[in-house]
Amino acid sequence: MNAPSDLLYTGDLLYTEDEEALRAAVRGLLADRCDAAAVLARTESPQPHDRELWKALTEGMGLAGLLVPEGRGGQGATHREAAVILEELGRAVAPVPYVTSAVVATETLLACAGDTAAELLAALASGRTIGVLAVGLATAPDAAPVHRRAEAAHDVPACPRDEAARDAPVSPRDEAPHGNPVRHEGGALHGTVTGVADAEAADVLLVPADGGLYAVEAAQDGVTVTPQTSLDRTRPLAAVTLRGAVARPLAEDAGAAAAAVRSGLRSGAGLLTSEQLGLAEWCLAETVRYTTERHQFNRPVGSFQALKHRLARLWLDVVHTRAAARHAAAALAAGGDEPDLAAALAQAYAGPVAVRAAEEALQLHGGIGMTWEHPVHLYLKRAKADAIAFGTAGRHREALAAFVDLPAPVAP
Amino acid sequence: MTPTAPDAAELRRRTQEFLAAHPPATTGRADFLGARFDAGLAWVHYPEGLGGLGAPRSLQAVVDDELQAAGAPDNDPRRIGIGLGMAAPTILQFGTDEQKRRFLKPLWVGEEVWCQLFSEPGAGSDLAALGTRAVRDGDGWVVNGQKVWTSSAHLARWAILIARTDPDLPKHRGITYFVCDMTDPGVEVRPLRQITGEAEFNEVFLTDVRVPDAHRLGEVGDGWRVAQTTLMNERVAIGGLRLPREGGMIEPVARAWRERPELRTHDLHQRLLTLWVEAEVARLTGERLRQQLVAGQPGPEGSGMKLTFARLNQEISGLEVELLGEEGLLYDDWTLRRPEHVDFTGREAGYRYLRAKGNSIEGGTSEVLLNIVAERVLGLPPEPRTDKDVAWKDLSR
Numbered sequence: 001m002n003a004p005s006d007l008l009y010t011g012d013l014l015y016t017e018d019e020e021a022l023r024a025a026v027r028g029l030l031a032d033r034c035d036a037a038a039v040l041a042r043t044e045s046p047q048p049h050d051r052e053l054w055k056a057l058t059e060g061m062g063l064a065g066l067l068v069p070e071g072r073g074g075q076g077a078t079h080r081e082a083a084v085i086l087e088e089l090g091r092a093v094a095p096v097p098y099v100t101s102a103v104v105a106t107e108t109l110l111a112c113a114g115d116t117a118a119e120l121l122a123a124l125a126s127g128r129t130i131g132v133l134a135v136g137l138a139t140a141p142d143a144a145p146v147h148r149r150a151e152a153a154h155d156v157p158a159c160p161r162d163e164a165a166r167d168a169p170v171s172p173r174d175e176a177p178h179g180n181p182v183r184h185e186g187g188a189l190h191g192t193v194t195g196v197a198d199a200e201a202a203d204v205l206l207v208p209a210d211g212g213l214y215a216v217e218a219a220q221d222g223v224t225v226t227p228q229t230s231l232d233r234t235r236p237l238a239a240v241t242l243r244g245a246v247a248r249p250l251a252e253d254a255g256a257a258a259a260a261v262r263s264g265l266r267s268g269a270g271l272l273t274s275e276q277l278g279l280a281e282w283c284l285a286e287t288v289r290y291t292t293e294r295h296q297f298n299r300p301v302g303s304f305q306a307l308k309h310r311l312a313r314l315w316l317d318v319v320h321t322r323a324a325a326r327h328a329a330a331a332l333a334a335g336g337d338e339p340d341l342a343a344a345l346a347q348a349y350a351g352p353v354a355v356r357a358a359e360e361a362l363q364l365h366g367g368i369g370m371t372w373e374h375p376v377h378l379y380l381k382r383a384k385a386d387a388i389a390f391g392t393a394g395r396h397r398e399a400l401a402a403f404v405d406l407p408a409p410v411a412p
Numbered sequence: 413m414t415p416t417a418p419d420a421a422e423l424r425r426r427t428q429e430f431l432a433a434h435p436p437a438t439t440g441r442a443d444f445l446g447a448r449f450d451a452g453l454a455w456v457h458y459p460e461g462l463g464g465l466g467a468p469r470s471l472q473a474v475v476d477d478e479l480q481a482a483g484a485p486d487n488d489p490r491r492i493g494i495g496l497g498m499a500a501p502t503i504l505q506f507g508t509d510e511q512k513r514r515f516l517k518p519l520w521v522g523e524e525v526w527c528q529l530f531s532e533p534g535a536g537s538d539l540a541a542l543g544t545r546a547v548r549d550g551d552g553w554v555v556n557g558q559k560v561w562t563s564s565a566h567l568a569r570w571a572i573l574i575a576r577t578d579p580d581l582p583k584h585r586g587i588t589y590f591v592c593d594m595t596d597p598g599v600e601v602r603p604l605r606q607i608t609g610e611a612e613f614n615e616v617f618l619t620d621v622r623v624p625d626a627h628r629l630g631e632v633g634d635g636w637r638v639a640q641t642t643l644m645n646e647r648v649a650i651g652g653l654r655l656p657r658e659g660g661m662i663e664p665v666a667r668a669w670r671e672r673p674e675l676r677t678h679d680l681h682q683r684l685l686t687l688w689v690e691a692e693v694a695r696l697t698g699e700r701l702r703q704q705l706v707a708g709q710p711g712p713e714g715s716g717m718k719l720t721f722a723r724l725n726q727e728i729s730g731l732e733v734e735l736l737g738e739e740g741l742l743y744d745d746w747t748l749r750r751p752e753h754v755d756f757t758g759r760e761a762g763y764r765y766l767r768a769k770g771n772s773i774e775g776g777t778s779e780v781l782l783n784i785v786a787e788r789v790l791g792l793p794p795e796p797r798t799d800k801d802v803a804w805k806d807l808s809r
Contacts, residue, residue, distance in 0.1 A: 007656035013700035014707060288790050303793040308786035309779070315790055316716040323696040348689045397685040406669055406684060409676035 009338065011330030013323055019084045026063070026085055029056055030092040036375035039093055043233035043378070049201040054096045057085075058127020064102040065125030067110065067267075073122030079267065083274035083329035090278030093378045095234040097130050097198035103271050105131035108206055108213070108264030112250040116215055120204060120250075132202035133264055134182075134216075134240050136195035140391025141265040141343065142399055145180040146208045146258040182209035182242060188222065189214060189242040197389070199225050199238035207240075207247065208261055211254035214247035222246060232385035234378060269390035270328035270343030273350040276386050277325045280318050280357035283379055287311060287361045294366075307364060314360055317353045324349050341403045348396040351387035358383040417467045418456075420474045426465075427453060427478040436484040445487055445521040453479075454487075454520050458504065462516050470706060487522045490753040494564060495519040495526035498642045499572050506589070506630040506638050515570070515591070527568035529559040529592060529616055530639070534809055537780045540583045540636055541799075541807060544618060546575035546590065553577075553590065553628075555598075555621040561774070565601045565614035566750065568594045572642065573623075574635045579805040586804055587635035591627040598622070608766045609746040612754065643776075654702060655695050660721075661728040661756065661764065662691040668735060675735050684735075687728050694720045712789045719781050722771035725756075729764040736761055 015023070033053050042050060058064040066082045068074020082103060089098055101124055109121045109131070123129035135145060182191035189209050199205070205216045205223070216223060222245030230237045251257040288311060291302030301307060324346040331342035358380040362369040369376045387393065401407060418426065430451050434444055448454055449463045453475050458464025479486075489496055496519070503515055518524040535542040544557025555575055565571070571592040578586035592599070598621035603611035630638040658666055668675065669684060697713065697720070704711050733740040744760040756764050772778040786792045799807055 007658070008654070010696055010699045012703070013696065014703050014709075284790075288792060292791070292793060299796065300793045303795055305783065305795060308790075308792050309782045311790055311792065312716075312782040312785035313719075315785060316719055319713045319716055320690075320693045320697050320720070323700045324693045326700065327696045345689060345692055348685070349693050394682075397682070397689060400689065401681070401685055404666075404688070406666060406681075406688065407673075407676075408681050409673070409678060 010327060011334060013326040013330065015084065015326075016080075019081055022081055023084045023088055025061065026057070026088040027091075029053075029061070030088060030094060034092045034094050036093075036378065039095060039234060039378060040372075040375060042095055048095055048227075048233060048236045049097060049198070050095050051201075053094065054127065054130075057096060057098070058102075062127075063098075064106075064127035066102065067106050068121055068125040072118065072125070074125040078329075078333035079271060080326075080329045080333050083271050083325060086271055086274040087278035087281075087325075090275035090382075091282045093234045093279065093375075093382050097132065097201045099235075099268055099272060099275065100132045100198040101130045101202075102127075104133050104264040104268040105206055106264075107267040108133050108260050109250070111260035111263040112213065112256070114250065116248045117250050120215055123204075129203045130198070130201050131204045131206060132196060132198050133261065134193045134196050134199070134205045134207040135261070135265075136193065137197040137235075137237060137385075137389045138195060138391070139265060140395045140399070141262050141269055141340075143391065143395075144208065144258055144261040144265060146211060146213070146254060146261055180208060180210070182207055184210040184212060184214065184247070187247065188244040189216060189247045190244060192239055192241045194228065194239045195237050196240050197235050197237055199240050200227055200236060205240060206250065206264075207242070207245075208257060209247075211252075211257060212249055213251040213257035213260055215250050216242065216245050216247045220246055230385075232381040234382055235385060265390055266339060266343050267332055269347045269396070270332050270339060272386060272390055273321065273325040273328050273343075273346040276350040276354035276383070277318070277321045279379055279383055279386070280314075280321060280354045283354075283357035283361035283376070283383075284311065284314055284318055286376070287314075287364045290365055301364075310360060310364070314357055318357065321350050321353050341400065344396040344399045344403060347391065348393050348400055351393045354383040355380075355387050418465055418471075419467075420471055423453075423456060423465070423467060423471055423474045424478060426451070427475050431478070431482050431484070436482055441485045442521065442523070444485055446517070448479075448484075449517050449520055455500075458516075462504070462512055463520055487520060492519065492522050492525055493753065494528050495524070498528055499526040499570070502572060502589075502629060502638060502642045503591075505641050508626075510626070511591070511629070518569075524569040525564055525567045527562050527564045527571045527594065528642070529562060529565075529571045529573040529618075530642075531561045532558060533560055537777055539639075540587065541804070541809070542574060542576060542587070543809075544573075544575045545579075546577050546588060546623065548577075549622075552622055552624045555590075555592070555618050555623055557618050559616040559618070560604065560613075562601075562614045562616050563612055564752070565594065565616050566603070567752070570594060571616075572629075574639050576804060577632055577635075580803050581633070582801055583799060583804040583807065584636045585633055587639070588632050589629040589635035589638040590623045591629060592618075592621065592623055593627075596621045603748070603750065605748055606767075607769065608763055609743075610749040610751055612751055655698065657692060657695065659695065660691060661725050661732075661768070662688055664757075664761065664764075665728060665732045665735060668732070675737060680731070680735055683731055687724065687731060690720075691724055691728065694724060712785075715781065715789060716785055718775065719772075719778050719785075722768075722778055725764075725768040725771050729761065729768045732761040733765045 042048060062075050063085055065074030066077040070076035106124050109117045120131060124131045181193055182189055189207055202218050205218055207214045207216050222243050224241040226239045228237045228239055251260055291307055292300050294301050328342045328346035331338040361376050362380055365376055368374050430453060434447050436444060452460055452465040454463035456465050456467040456472050456475060457469035459466055500516060500519055503511055519526060530539060532542050532544060546553040546555045571594055573590045573592040574587050576586050577588040598619045600617040602615045604613045604615050605611045665684065698717060701713050740761060743762040787794055
């Protein structure tokens with residue numbers, strides 16, 4: 001159990017003046033460059049990511065390097081500032097690879113030693129290079145697929161399905177769930193990873209394989225990125241197929257590789273809460289606005305108690321989500337053991353809240369909420385995808401059970 | 413706060429000086445508390461001469477820490493909670509100098525207990541519809557009516573009372589606020605037994621009770637506005653606690669889960685984890701609220717916390733009874749008791765389950781609080797009102 005002093009720990013849960021200034025700048029940019037109509041149009045365009053917006057956020061404002069120390073090419077800020085950016089990106093369902101590149105891939109590289117990691121870290125911090133950790137978006141921090149394939153490979157050398165994988169596209173069913181689908185052989189990688197968010201935008205892929213972690217340039221003959229038809233088209237998924245892809249090692253020790261991937265996914269999970277917060281806040285504010293303006297039965301529909309109570313409850317859940325999100329960001333910034341618990345706690349809470357916010361927004365908008373034209377579906381799809389990203393709430397509750405010593409029953 | 417308000421260092425110095433002059437080990441409790449009040453160390457944000465020093469409220473902790481470290485007696489704040497949390501701030505804001513001098517010191521030292529005569533059988537959520545009448549009679553008032561849900565009435569020397577002084581005006585405008593002497597022969601207090609078996613509250617019957625006009629708080633007909641101060645302070649008082657992880661109702665459930673593996677099932681595990689998460693997130697929300705207050709940026713979040721704690725207390729205690737299985741079929745004690753304050757931890761799970769049912773009713777029902785959040789925080793339009801401009805006497809009841 002925790003020492004008594006830890007039981008009162010919460011960190012600073014407020015926003016600093018600098019954080020509010022950062023928020024205002026990002027919100028202003030998004031208001032100009034990323035309105036709902038533009039996001040909707042982009043989801044049906046051949047290029048699902050908004051490269052111009054990414055450029056403005058990163059090269060213009062330096063936001064890709066917030067987690068990276070100044071001496072390593074970044075801005076030397078913390079998870080607290082990155083969380084504020086994510087609130088605003090969530091509020092706009094912005095189609096930019098911020099969580100994937102500036103948080104997960106960056107945090108993974110921060111945990112790796114060596115020149116390759118240092119070079120990539122500086123490149124990602126500048127925003128000119130986009131990096132993506134090549135694991136499925138649904139992967140929870142404690143399910144990083146680093147070790148398992150290595151163990152299986154010792155048991156069954158030269159598995160026939162692996163031979164097939166080298167030449168033909170592999171469906172996810174061909175691989176064991178949560179198993180590591182990538183093999184490292186003679187300095188090159190082989191295998192397919194599905195459900196990789198923002199892989200289409202990636203210049204470099206960070207690929208766990210056979211107990212190691214490798215950097216793979218996306219623009220090479222051995223790499224094929226195939227878009228998948230995704231529920232949330234503002235954060236599109238793709239299958240990454242490696243056929244003898246040239247790879248540079250980032251961590252060859254299995255423990256170090258697993259720790260790096262876990263660290264990246266943990267930051268992704270913890271900070272995703274802030275995206276979910278921004279998303280839920282948009283849904284609430286937009287629904288309050290709509291139900292105040294919309295008249296039926298000679299009254300604004302928002303004057304009916306049945307609707308008021310639903311919106312008041314949602315507001316309360318958003319208030320709680322803000323506390324959980326700030327706590328996770330503060331804990332990640334402070335380091336130590338608390339981030340594991342804080343990220344799991346935040347994700348055990350926030351996913352269902354964001355989904356409910358979007359579902360309530362849709363229902364309380366009535367028929368207009370069901371149309372393609374109205375943006376609420378963009379938020380619903382992002383919220384539902386976020387509820388699976390980095391592990392579901394139930395998965396995080398199970399992780400928490402271990403952290404806080406509330407074990408599951410054992411079979412008799 | 414006055415320009416010469418003492419800072420933390422000055423308060424610490426004064427407290428140490430006070431402790432040197434009144435060593436807790438050799439000073440009687442009543443003398444110690446009386447002297448503390450006179451030294452301005454009772455509630456430092458009150459004015460000088462009324463138990464305070466005009467210091468920021470947040471600096472009270474400096475004084476309390478020093479006193480606690482020295483083993484000083486306190487004024488048993490739970491026993492006199494209504495006086496401290498509701499009567500005192502109202503007297504401070506609306507009382508005459510004479511009223512402040514007469515009432516505040518015995519209130520704070522605990523010599524005089526206060527109760528609150530607000531709710532009535534016909535005026536619960538719609539408190540402004542109250543029907544207890546106060547009729548002018550010479551230099552005083554004669555009060556008749558019935559109040560209910562009055563904790564501490566059987567111990568109280570004084571009550572804060574709201575009564576109707578003009579039934580011809582719309583309901584919010586014909587109310588006046590008084591201090592009522594609970595020893596008046598026209599005051600009858602009867603215990604009101606609750607579902608827990610105990611009688612925490614009372615019914616209070618008022619028959620020709622005489623209240624001198626000098627015991628009126630605020631103007632005649634201004635009682636609703638005065639009562640808002642009281643009710644606002646009730647909600648502030650709920651806010652400030654700092655809880656550790658597992659510091660609330662979840663603690664006995666988590667303990668039983670750890671100590672008694674034979675009680676565990678998969679369904680209970682999922683529900684326990686869900687509630688554990690919600691309780692911890694609620695604790696963080698409370699802490700965030702506290703940080704906002706300390707930073708001088710109070711937000712609207714406080715108005716929602718009571719809703720959350722009511723629901724969590726009910727769900728967690730319900731889970732606890734179920735977890736205990738056969739033991740959950742038992743109850744510790746149905747004796748009609750008269751507790752001085754609510755004690756969730758001193759009783760068994762069944763008591764917690766039953767008592768928590770009141771959390772979504774007392775101090776504003778959850779339904780009314782949701783309306784308040786919707787209209788005052790979210791700015792949603794009000795329901796059409798049929799009672800605003802109608803004389804109280806013409807309302808349906």
